[in-house]
Amino acid sequence: MAGEESARNKQVVLKNHVSAGLPKESDMEIKESSIQLKVPEATKDAILVKNLYLSCDPYMRNRMKKLEGSYVASFQIGSPISGYGVAKVVDSTHPGYKKGDLVWGMTGWEEYTLITAPEVLFKIQHTDVPLTYYTGLLGMAGMTAYAGFYEVCSPKKGEYVYVSAASGAVGQLVGQFAKLLGCYVVGSAGSKEKIDLLKNKFGFDAAFNYKEEPDLDAALKRCFPEGIDIYFENVGGKMLDAVLANMRVHGRIAACGMISQYNNEQLDAVHNLMYIVPKRVRMQGFIVSDFYHLYPKYLETIIPHIKEGKITYVEDKAEGLENAPAALIGLFTGRNVGKQLVVVSHD
Amino acid sequence: MAGEESARNKQVVLKNHVSAGLPKESDMEIKESSIQLKVPEATKDAILVKNLYLSCDPYMRNRMKKLEGSYVASFQIGSPISGYGVAKVVDSTHPGYKKGDLVWGMTGWEEYTLITAPEVLFKIQHTDVPLTYYTGLLGMAGMTAYAGFYEVCSPKKGEYVYVSAASGAVGQLVGQFAKLLGCYVVGSAGSKEKIDLLKNKFGFDAAFNYKEEPDLDAALKRCFPEGIDIYFENVGGKMLDAVLANMRVHGRIAACGMISQYNNEQLDAVHNLMYIVPKRVRMQGFIVSDFYHLYPKYLETIIPHIKEGKITYVEDKAEGLENAPAALIGLFTGRNVGKQLVVVSHD
Numbered sequence A, B: 001m002a003g004e005e006s007a008r009n010k011q012v013v014l015k016n017h018v019s020a021g022l023p024k025e026s027d028m029e030i031k032e033s034s035i036q037l038k039v040p041e042a043t044k045d046a047i048l049v050k051n052l053y054l055s056c057d058p059y060m061r062n063r064m065k066k067l068e069g070s071y072v073a074s075f076q077i078g079s080p081i082s083g084y085g086v087a088k089v090v091d092s093t094h095p096g097y098k099k100g101d102l103v104w105g106m107t108g109w110e111e112y113t114l115i116t117a118p119e120v121l122f123k124i125q126h127t128d129v130p131l132t133y134y135t136g137l138l139g140m141a142g143m144t145a146y147a148g149f150y151e152v153c154s155p156k157k158g159e160y161v162y163v164s165a166a167s168g169a170v171g172q173l174v175g176q177f178a179k180l181l182g183c184y185v186v187g188s189a190g191s192k193e194k195i196d197l198l199k200n201k202f203g204f205d206a207a208f209n210y211k212e213e214p215d216l217d218a219a220l221k222r223c224f225p226e227g228i229d230i231y232f233e234n235v236g237g238k239m240l241d242a243v244l245a246n247m248r249v250h251g252r253i254a255a256c257g258m259i260s261q262y263n264n265e266q267l268d269a270v271h272n273l274m275y276i277v278p279k280r281v282r283m284q285g286f287i288v289s290d291f292y293h294l295y296p297k298y299l300e301t302i303i304p305h306i307k308e309g310k311i312t313y314v315e316d317k318a319e320g321l322e323n324a325p326a327a328l329i330g331l332f333t334g335r336n337v338g339k340q341l342v343v344v345s346h347d
């Protein structure tokens, strides 16, 4: 293999599994190794990519656990964490990819990654929008908001929509989609800055800081005197319990995630499920990957919206892999303002 | 009004509202009054009926409470309880009804009832089946099982179906419908006698007595080693919690009722809701009256099934209005074996 270019490969490696509680930076470590910038000769249909932007996503908390029989695999101790990201092809033995191609999809938390099944990646065709958007707005979070709202919530104009974790990667989009459709939209988030964003940047009709509400039921009754038609569920636990008591007849709950539970040893109690019977509520869990076939249709809708300024997107960028562990952990304390991503390299 | 026939009218009257706890017979009383067997002359479009069979239904527990702003009205203290029943028209000022017609629908817990909006009643056309069936199999419970299973559960041949309160008015039918479709069906109930019925009369593949299972999760794992596709929810509380942890991907829960909660001061905690996200579970509350437009279609299907012996139905008949309060209360201790009804008069 003489003569091949080799490079430093900084990596974020899991040091130990984290069963419950808030993960610490020391559960991960930054390692340096080196990598040949070529797909090994014997490896067919693979690509070697340079990672540009990495996405911090709440579901990754689950992969930090030691899971058995789960639908998602645990991260391997001593190996780089994996997650969604935007990357550039450096070398390819796959007929569908060539050097310089841009992709988004599953990659490693490192500078360079060898990807042996690149078919599952999405090729980036539109480069006249910020490339970072493919970690969020034009990536997994965007598709989650799109499929979750339009496919799962069965929304109708004029309905009362509530979004929790509303300023985040998914929530800020759900709220904007709902406004575009002509719904009345309320969001909750965990700081004054986020509430301002919701009202003044994303166009929510109202917003409240759930951390400052002693009584969530009262807060929801204040914002929704007629009740909630659609709840886009991002947090679970006590919030879900309060929402259940405030749903309208034939209401829908899209169960996207329950981030308030991801660090818990024991799952929070929900008491108000019985309301779903007389209220005929539909509660539907969903996973974005079941909807990836809609991605081309999503792009067709969203790219013009972005260009016309009908949809805006707030990102929170951590610079450098060194800051990636803290950025990931920050999701669980609400440190991120908007979509959290990590800049590994700008090109 | 001289010359009009008058008759004794025995009634089951609510003595006081019952907020929480198991209702007692002494919360109701048997009263005797008398009634003219004619619709008063000034009352247009009304009928006077003789009640033959009354249906005991779990939702009536709710109406014994002092409700405010509920979708269902409280029973009035001092007035006869109302509920579903089968009755015969004695007199009519409504062009659609004549003396001798048989109807089922909302009536009073008394011997005779004046019904001022008879349009909402169902006329009984098929009398070559037991008339009592219109309190259950051919009435509200039957429609609940039919709509709940076929419309809400989206069932497919070969799926794993679990029914709680499986030997009851609704449950015994859901199980039989699921078997007819070619599903694998397991039921739970609260006594050996009921378990025998499930296995030997209703054709369930397996059944267990939930009262004798120290660990509901283990019981479900034993019965459903591959998990549950469809849960027909009749009981709620701990059972629902255990089921949530045993649902399969894309599973469905038809939330029909949660009888274990109806006497509770505080609703039981459910911890396992988070499973619905990765498992993409759909949980749908429903109310039978939303599906009454399907009643003619239901009859078309079910009457031949009854005649061909493909569907069987077990009823538990209390004789006489005096025994109605105990029969109603018995629903909440599992005293009833099959559909609980009260025989007021045989003709």
Ligand SMILES: NC(=O)c1ccc[n+]([C@@H]2O[C@H](COP(=O)([O-])OP(=O)(O)OC[C@H]3O[C@@H](n4cnc5c(N)ncnc54)[C@H](OP(=O)(O)O)[C@@H]3O)[C@@H](O)[C@H]2O)c1
Residues within 6 Å of the ligand: A056, A057, A058, A059, A140, A141, A144, A165, A166, A167, A168, A169, A170, A171, A188, A189, A190, A191, A194, A233, A234, A235, A255, A256, A257, A258, A259, A260, A261, A286, A287, A288, A289, A330, A331, A332, A333, A334, A335, A336, A337, A338, A339, A340, B277
């Ligand atoms: N089903 C799917 O396919 C799918 C796909 C993507 C995401 N998701 C889910 O969608 C939800 C949002 O994800 P995202 O990527 O958009 O994340 P995000 O909202 O950008 O970031 C997470 C936010 O959650 C809030 N949060 C953290 N802990 C909380 C707690 N204990 N109680 C209430 N809020 C808390 C914080 O905001 P505050 O300041 O408001 O507290 C934090 O900023 C998550 O539940 C995630 O798992 C599901």
Ligand SMILES: NC(=O)c1ccc[n+]([C@@H]2O[C@H](COP(=O)([O-])OP(=O)(O)OC[C@H]3O[C@@H](n4cnc5c(N)ncnc54)[C@H](OP(=O)(O)O)[C@@H]3O)[C@@H](O)[C@H]2O)c1
Residues within 6 Å of the ligand: A277, B056, B057, B058, B059, B140, B141, B144, B165, B166, B167, B168, B169, B170, B171, B188, B189, B190, B191, B194, B233, B234, B235, B255, B256, B257, B258, B259, B260, B261, B286, B287, B288, B289, B330, B331, B332, B333, B334, B335, B336, B337, B338, B339, B340
């Ligand atoms: N959504 C609708 O439109 C609709 C319409 C009709 C009925 N429903 C609901 O459907 C369910 C069944 O009604 P049904 O008419 O068929 O009643 P049923 O099953 O004939 O009678 C009630 C049965 O529930 C069981 N039960 C009572 N307390 C319980 C507890 N704490 N835990 C577990 N099981 C308990 C008892 O059987 P065991 O011996 O097995 O304990 C009892 O025999 C109820 O929840 C009812 O409210 C809903």
